[in-house]
Amino acid sequence: PSSTGAMSEREERRFVEIPRESVRLMAESTGLELSDEVAALLAEDVCYRLREATQNSSQFMKHTKRRKLTVEDFNRALRWSSVEAVCGYGSQEALPLRPAREGELYFPEDREVNLVELALATNIPKGCAETAVRVHVSYLDGKGNLAPQGSVPSAVSSLTDDLLKYYQQVTRAVLGDDPQLMKVALQDLQTNSKIAALLPYFVYVVSGVKSVSHDLEQLHRLLQVARSLVRNPHLCLGPYVRSLVGSVLYCVLEPLAASINPLNDHWTLRDGAALLLSHIFWTHGDLVSGLYQQILLSLQKVLADPVRPLCSHYGAVVGLHALGWKAVERVLYPHLSTYWTNLQAVLDDYSVSNAQVKADGHKVYGAILVAVERLLKMKAQAAEPSAGGPGGRGFRRSEDLPWDSLLLQESPSGGGAEPSFGSGLPLPPGGAGPEDPFPSVTLADIYRELYAFFGDSLAIRFGTGQPAPTAPRPPGEKKEPAAAPDSVRKMPQLTASAVVSGPSPASRYVQKLPMIGRTGRPARRWALSDYSLYLPL
Structure with missing residues (x-):
């Protein structure tokens, strides 16, 4: 059954x-x-x-x-x-159903929901997230991990005793009074491959430039820490590039408290910060989208602000110069006609009370002159057919361009020299700066407008160089008589030879580059015969 x-x-x-x-x-x-x-x-x-x-x-x-x-x-x-x-x-309560009047049809009751009470409720519903794998280390090196699973460690407990001791010793050495110990610490920061966990802490130390704007020595040391971090090939600066750029831009553009005293050489600090800014962009700019445009916009805002002091304008000019000649052509050159009126008013004031401001104006004048000089030479080099590539817009190695290394600076490690103002950095074809649709101006128009501002101060910065090789004259041809000298002195015409002459061992035209804001450091000498420019006067 x-x-x-x-x-x-x-x-x-x-x-x-x-x-x-x-x-x-x-x-x-x-x-x-x-x-x-x-x-x-x-x-x-x-x-x-x-x-x-x-x-x-x-x-x-x-x-x-x-x-x-x-x-x-x-x-x-x-x-x-x-x-x-x-x-x-997922509610624990039964879903209330209501019958319809037309027939045997039931539907859930649509109740009104108070969003304020729902937002402030403590019973938050669980989201349906995808399945993930979590790892919890129970024992490491024979020591038990007593932290509960899923807990977020604090900033101090996430560092081991060795890393914490290393951080304290390095910061004490960099900010201390022993220069030899500081040199060793900076060299170790540049080569150590086991300090990735300390990177946010050192970036935070560099961001302290805003609190020590009255101490040039401390600012120099913090910039050297940033330079060592950037040069360390074992560190990934991706999420910290913006913070470093902000700290470096502060040293380049801001009117520091130390700049009030004319005896303080804050110009060297701005030069070094501009070089570091260029190095950060060319080595880590691809990690942050739009970094180049943000830097140019910051420099342009400072340069276009007449209320800013001349030291800030100087920092904007050297910053554009460090980013390359395309940045100068895009930002400085279009704004030069507007800015020149204010600068000329400062330079024409011979009163005693304006002596210090006039000295700062001459610094800005020299920085602009060096920047536009490089712009002209790079535009001339890019327009040459022999430079390679279609239309003569090829690219030569940086060691073939004598003007591409303007100043030399000792590295913190003490070995070798560091090319400055963008030299030695991986520049894209055609110049220094990302390709953009900015309309290019011809070389003749740029030189004509710049000569109206600088006059012979710009013309004398170009040597005649070696004469271009001419074709042999057939025998029997009569020599044309020389033209009569013009009694009226005309504006020098900038023309680039079609043939780039090689370096000459015995050149008569050897010139020393200007010292802009630098004291006690010799500038690099270069021969103008490496690049022939003819300026008939």
Whole structure:
């Protein structure tokens, strides 16, 4: 009798089936029309997958030793089958249903929700995030990790004792009074491959330039720390590039408290910060999108602000010069006609009270002169057919360009010299700066406008160099008589020879580059015969 009862119970077992009409209605609600055969196949597949999910969810219920199936059990079964979980049905209360007046149709009650109470509620619903793998180290080097799983370590506890001791010793050496110890610490910062965990701490130290603007020595040391971090090939500066650029720009542009005293040489600090800014951009600029445009915009705002002191204008000029001649052409050259009026008013004031301001104006004048000189020479080099490439817009090595290394600066390690103002940096073809649709001005127009500002101060910065080789004259040809000298002195015409002469061992035209804001350091000498420019006077 027991066996017959079990058989009858098994025969009476029924499964829930979804009719094809329901599948067709669901498809029509989304704008699809299904045939009877397709609706029947989809209904059969839906019933099979629904039974599979129900069976798997009952297994989860049994494993937790419960007799009531919950929504979480069903969602676990769906995740087990790589199906998105169902949201909005995790409430412990029963869903109230209301009947419709037309027929035997029930629908869930649509209650009004108070968003303020919902936002301030403590029972935040769990989100259906994707499955992730977490690693929790219980034992490391024989020591137990007592921190609870998922806890966020504090800033101090995340550093080991060795790293913390290293950080304290390096900061004490850099900001201390022993120059030899500071040199060793900076050299180790530049080569150490195990200080990645200390990178945010050293970046925070560099950001302290704003609090020591009255101490030039401390500012120099903090810039050397930033330079060592940038040169370390084992560090990834991706998320910290903006912070470093902000600290360096502060030293370049801001009117420091130390600049009030004319005896303080803050010009050297601005030169070094401009070189470091250029180095950061050319080595790590690809890690931050739009960094080049942001730097140019910052320099342009300072240069266009007449309220800013001349030392800030000087920093903007040397910053543009360090970024390359394309930055000078794009920002400084279009704004020069507007800026020249204010600068000329300062230079023409011979009063005693204006002596210091006039000296600062001469610094700005010299910085602009050096920047536009490099602009002219690089434009002339880019226009030569022999430079290579279509249209003569090829690229030569930096060692072939004598004007590309304007000043030399000793590295903190004491070995070798560092080319400054953008020299030795990986420049893209055609100049120094990313390619942009900025309209280029011809060389003749630029020289004509700049000569109106600088006059012979610009002309004398170009030597005649070696004469270009001329074709041999056939025998018997008469020599043309020389033209009569013009009694009226004309503006020098800047023309570049078609042939770039090689370096000459005995050149008569050797000139020393100007010392802009630098004291006690010799400038690099270069021979103008490496690049022939003819200025007929």
